[in-house]
Amino acid sequence: MISIKTITAEETYSLRHSVMWPNQPISFVMLSDDEKGIHFGLFVNEILTSVISLFISDKKAQFRKFATLKHEQGKGYGTKLLKHTINFVSAKTMEELWCNARTDKTKFYKxxxxxxxxxxxxxxxIDFVILEKKLK
Ligand SMILES: CC(C)(COP(=O)(O)OP(=O)(O)OC[C@H]1O[C@@H](n2cnc3c(N)ncnc32)[C@H](O)[C@@H]1OP(=O)(O)O)[C@@H](O)C(=O)NCCC(=O)NCCS
Incomplete structure (x- = not known):
């Protein structure tokens, strides 16, 4: 069973760390803004499988630290979580959603x-590019 819930910043850390920066100390994946963010977790049979964090400033929202457990990637969970995030932001009448994307993930976001x-x-x-999606 798949569900998406709001989680705490602390709950994202282990997944962020193991997927994105396993060779860095865990403090590397903790953001100074984390307590101001909205964090969504996708659970598969109660197991936290994919995470994404959203930071809103004025009419723009940024998502950061989007990651799916390595052995669960390519199964559509990231797509579900990103769609959920886009819907959430759209409902808040934001003008734009943006992210610092790893360049090799550009095709996915397009x-x-x-x-x-x-x-x-x-x-x-690692090469990054800023991607944006206008919402209105
Ligand atoms: C980016 C990331 C979060 C995507 O999460 P994910 O759960 O793997 O996402 P999805 O499974 O929805 O999509 C991944 C790919 O699998 C494909 N896919 C999705 N469901 C599928 C299915 N049922 N069968 C086959 N392929 C499928 C998607 O089309 C997508 O292909 P693409 O990359 O060629 O566009 C994940 O790859 C990740 O954690 N990567 C490492 C960290 C990272 O790079 N984060 C993003 C920084 S910008």
Whole structure:
């Protein structure tokens, strides 16, 4: 059974860490803004399988630290969680949803209507590009 719930920042840490930055200390995946964020978790039979964190500022929302357990990737869970996030933000009459995407994930996000901006950067040898989706 699949469900999506609001969770605490602390509940996201172990999944963020194991999927995204396993070679860094766990403090590396803790964001200074985490307590101000909205965190969604997708559960498969009560097991936290995918997480995403949303940060709202004025009429713009950013999602960060989107990750699915390695052995559960490619099964559509990330798609479900991202759609849930887009619907949540749209219902709040935000103007834009954006993210710092790993460049190799651009194709995935384009399916949801995100477009590339010219803003690019590199962190820990990983290339990133800012993607945005206009909501109205
Ligand atoms: C990005 C991420 C969160 C996506 O989560 P996910 O649960 O794997 O997402 P989905 O399963 O919905 O989609 C992943 C791919 O599987 C495909 N897929 C989804 N359901 C599928 C199914 N039933 N059968 C076959 N393929 C499927 C999707 O089309 C997608 O393909 P694409 O990448 O070629 O576009 C996950 O890959 C991840 O954690 N990556 C590591 C961390 C990371 O890079 N985070 C994002 C930083 S920008």
């Amino acid at each position: 399916k949801f209507g995100f477009t590339e901006t010219k803003k690019k950067f590199t962190k820990e040898n």
